[in-house]
Amino acid sequence: MTQQTVIAVVGSGYVGLVSAACFAEIGHRVICVDNDEEKVRLLNEGGVPIHEEYLPEMLGRHRRGSIEFTTDLHAAAAQAQAIFISVGTPQSDTGDADLSYVDVVASEIARSIDGYKVIVEKSTVPVYTNEWITRILERNGASRESFDVVSNPEFLREGTGVTDFLHPNRVVIGVESERAAKVMRRIYEPLTSGEYYNLPHAVPGGRTASNPPPLLQMSTKAAELTKHATNAFLAMKISFINAVANICDAAGVNVEEVAEGVGMDDRIGPKFLRAGIGYGGSCFPKDVAAFRWVAEQLGQQFDLLAEVEKINSQQKKLFFRKIRSALWTLRGKNLAVFGLAFKGGTDDIRESPAIDIVQMLLKEGCSVTLYDPAAMERAKTVLAPGPQVQYASDMYEAARDAHAALVLCDWQEFAAVDLDRLRDALRHPIVIDGRNLFDPDAMLEKGFTYFSVGRPHSASNAKVLKSI
Ligand code: UGA
Numbered sequence: 001m002t003q004q005t006v007i008a009v010v011g012s013g014y015v016g017l018v019s020a021a022c023f024a025e026i027g028h029r030v031i032c033v034d035n036d037e038e039k040v041r042l043l044n045e046g047g048v049p050i051h052e053e054y055l056p057e058m059l060g061r062h063r064r065g066s067i068e069f070t071t072d073l074h075a076a077a078a079q080a081q082a083i084f085i086s087v088g089t090p091q092s093d094t095g096d097a098d099l100s101y102v103d104v105v106a107s108e109i110a111r112s113i114d115g116y117k118v119i120v121e122k123s124t125v126p127v128y129t130n131e132w133i134t135r136i137l138e139r140n141g142a143s144r145e146s147f148d149v150v151s152n153p154e155f156l157r158e159g160t161g162v163t164d165f166l167h168p169n170r171v172v173i174g175v176e177s178e179r180a181a182k183v184m185r186r187i188y189e190p191l192t193s194g195e196y197y198n199l200p201h202a203v204p205g206g207r208t209a210s211n212p213p214p215l216l217q218m219s220t221k222a223a224e225l226t227k228h229a230t231n232a233f234l235a236m237k238i239s240f241i242n243a244v245a246n247i248c249d250a251a252g253v254n255v256e257e258v259a260e261g262v263g264m265d266d267r268i269g270p271k272f273l274r275a276g277i278g279y280g281g282s283c284f285p286k287d288v289a290a291f292r293w294v295a296e297q298l299g300q301q302f303d304l305l306a307e308v309e310k311i312n313s314q315q316k317k318l319f320f321r322k323i324r325s326a327l328w329t330l331r332g333k334n335l336a337v338f339g340l341a342f343k344g345g346t347d348d349i350r351e352s353p354a355i356d357i358v359q360m361l362l363k364e365g366c367s368v369t370l371y372d373p374a375a376m377e378r379a380k381t382v383l384a385p386g387p388q389v390q391y392a393s394d395m396y397e398a399a400r401d402a403h404a405a406l407v408l409c410d411w412q413e414f415a416a417v418d419l420d421r422l423r424d425a426l427r428h429p430i431v432i433d434g435r436n437l438f439d440p441d442a443m444l445e446k447g448f449t450y451f452s453v454g455r456p457h458s459a460s461n462a463k464v465l466k467s468i
Helices: 014-025 037-044 055-062 073-079 100-110 129-139 161-166 178-192 220-251 255-263 284-297 303-327 353-363 395-399 419-425 440-445 461-467
Strands: 006-010 029-033 067-070 082-085 117-121 147-151 171-174 215-218 334-338 367-371 389-391 404-407 430-433 449-451
Touching: 006 014, 006 073, 014 029, 014 055, 014 067, 014 161, 029 073, 037 067, 055 161, 073 100, 082 100, 082 178, 100 117, 100 129, 117 129, 117 178, 129 147, 129 220, 147 171, 147 178, 147 220, 171 178, 171 220, 178 215, 215 220, 220 255, 220 284, 220 303, 284 303, 303 353, 303 404, 303 430, 303 449, 334 353, 334 395, 353 367, 367 395, 395 404, 395 419, 440 449
Parallel strands: 006 029, 006 082, 029 067, 082 117, 117 147, 171 215, 334 367, 334 404, 367 389, 404 430, 430 449
Antiparallel strands: none
8 A cells, every 4th residue: 555645735726736636636645735815715615716627526535634725834844745836937028937936935845844855846847946946945944955856747738637647648757866756756656556546436547557657757857858848849739730730721621631641650649730729828838938948048049939939829810810701891790709718628718819819809899709618707807798798608699690600619518519509599600610620511511601720611602692
């Protein structure tokens, strides 16, 4: 049986909260710390501040047992054997990561150290951050023998974070001492030994007891770079397929056929080759910029990443142009918008291409009726309801009497829409799909004029020209 470790997780955002719940799930005692009193109160009362599959059930199972929530970092750090730092590392004006929250937390931890602790960077941070954390801890009075700093990057996607944590491709730990490595191996042992997957309540996923995840041990700097390089590569894959999609658009070819052909080469792989309106979220945009900054600081030009960013921002503009060419003029048009989050399956709107596109439409004098299964409350903070902006409680209400519908997120619910009901609700049967959720032939058969990304558009022209 795996030995229980007492773990403090500092920061209850998407990464911190999911990691904390998963550490409790695999048998550890977890103290979750956040300085947001309101959030801690909500968590203690049984609330869940973010939309994540399996998270409510898991917190329900472990709350008042092996997981607790507090604002008291000092007490949590004093009790814990390992302290995970999962606070935000937002992008600063110059493109680098703003590490001031990490700095504050590290200083405070230093003042609570009363025995050996492993301090773990879980936030995405530039190479050399572990050395800075070490320096901050020492400056604030922690003796060098009383701690080790470890890098343990996460590869969690929002929405599927719990499954990604419990069924990882790999667990990466960057360590410089065997003492710290031992603690880290013990923490992940329920997964790496396969023990967790035999539990009756185990969350289902790709890993099994006979196929557990590997644990990769490397230097702390290598682990930090692994995280940035992984996100930058994934962002590059998306920009690459988007650039190919634009060529497909011009050549009248279906990008999905090309992506399938390319992705079957197992040196490339089929994932992250979905063309669309570009990547968003709290990670890729920030991490690509930060990695480029890191390279520059080390005297290396990583211009490839500048190109990745350029393609990504152009993708929204190209989609906007597509809307314009489908509708001819925009002023005074009412559009139904499906999806506001940066992708389906989450309520997160940070760096959401959908929000940017809606803002472009508003500038052009359109009015919009918005629907998203989870992100509407958050969206209202940036797109306030008013004469130009309405919110609907489902897709059909949003579509009622609209000049066209836009698909900006890949929610499963959208793909499962009743197309007959949608067509009947719209004033004109036009769908402009930024996520390629529908089959162009099926849309044509249903009487839609349908535009998507990198796929020949299908128009039941007679009907549209008549109705416009
Ligand atoms: C991403 C990574 O996938 C995680 O491995 C990583 O841990 C995380 O960032 C992080 O650094 O914390 P996430 O931002 O939750 O996870 O979202 P993804 O599922 O990777 O999607 C990112 C964006 O790319 C979304 O806007 C999505 O719509 C877009 N995307 C993704 C595409 O446009 N095409 C694709 O084929 C895949």
